[in-house]
Amino acid sequence: MTSRGIRRKKSSLSEVKVAVVGAPSVGKSGMCANDPSLSLTVRFLTKRYIGEYDHQQESKYKHEALLDGEPILFEILDTCPKGLNELPGNEVAQWADGLFLVYSITDRESFNYVRRAKQSLQPEVPLTLVGNKADMVHLRQVSLEEGEILAKDFECNFAEVAAAEQVNQVGEVFHELCREVLSHRRRAKHSLLDRMLGSKTAYRVYSRGKSDSALPKD
Template sequence: MTTNFQRLPRPLKRAQQQLAACRTVRVAVLGQAAVGKTAITVRFITKRFIGEYDPTLETIYRHTFSVDGECVQFEILDTAGQEEDAMLIEEKIKWAEGFIIAYSVTDRCSFDEVLRLRFLISHIHSNVKRCHSDTPPPVVIVANKKDLQYDRMVTTDEGSNIGQALKCPFFEVSARDSYEETVAVFSLLYREVASTGALSAFRRKVSSKLMDKIPRIHSTATTSLASRSFSLSSVKDFLTD
């Protein structure tokens, strides 16, 4: 007597196991408007450069990526960079475990903003107990638009010097020209967060009504758009809860 057993698809089972094994890291990308925060984020997620997007749209992107052979689920908060009250920025800083502070080499005002944002992160962190550790959350400083040499207002040395002064890793990148440079930024930030022990599976996730209202978009919603160019002016079509 022969009995037929229904088998579950193995690829799906393996995919579920791999997703369950991923470590999640929350990253907030901070900086003034128009420095290329969205371009850096979307370049990392989709490998594509976008030059047109809605500068007022805030989104949390979810993207699975391998760092040093380890599966990592990135949750990346792309902030609008607009002026906002202290409570709003505080909630975003409390939510994240690692930070990218971006500025444009063509905008000295955005460079001057780096110091203020680093102070805010340190100040807010000092009032928040993270994983029973006094180690401040990792911050990476990123100078974008290095391809615009003729419009440059901030030198590479100035960026490197502020990174050393604030004890933060420093990158000068071109989101337009290089996908690999954005990968290096997010990979290093993950390593920095992991080294602090902040990714413990038993940690309490910080959340709030404000953060819950920010739309989420999965990377699969962007990378599957093979037949059309990706523009964040229409990104709301692909937002998921």
């Protein structure tokens, strides 16, 4: 009885696939030192901040969280390009329900990278532009206004966060993207339902017209 209850609970989980895309930030020994996209992912998953990662290829993580009182199973794909010229492929956009495009406010190249990544992906899913390392304003290379302008160009949400310090803010950007994904799904279902009902209505009208024409004439 208990096991059935657990299975029902797990099956009721909404699953949301999120891809985190950002430029590489490689330090000594080929490790991703303070990588802006990975630090965001690790902060969300573990509530901890780790400055350096042995992370040389894309990884997937699963994480269960409560969103507005409902359990959500996040599947997170963290991409790890080996160079600034390595852009994510279409398979990333096709896999994901939502996308994070992450850059560091202290790194102009990472900002340029997400611009090119967006053009490469051409996503048809909700996305959020995130400027990381907002606590390092003394090293800022990308202004807040530039981030806001790019987000308007992308027609997406925008946030500056400090993954090293702001665990709640990082969690909220993940949750807000998830809300957008779920809203996008509902709109898609309603659109499909409207199309299906529209087709059935048209068929019923056609059938009725045909039967009327078969009535005996005076």
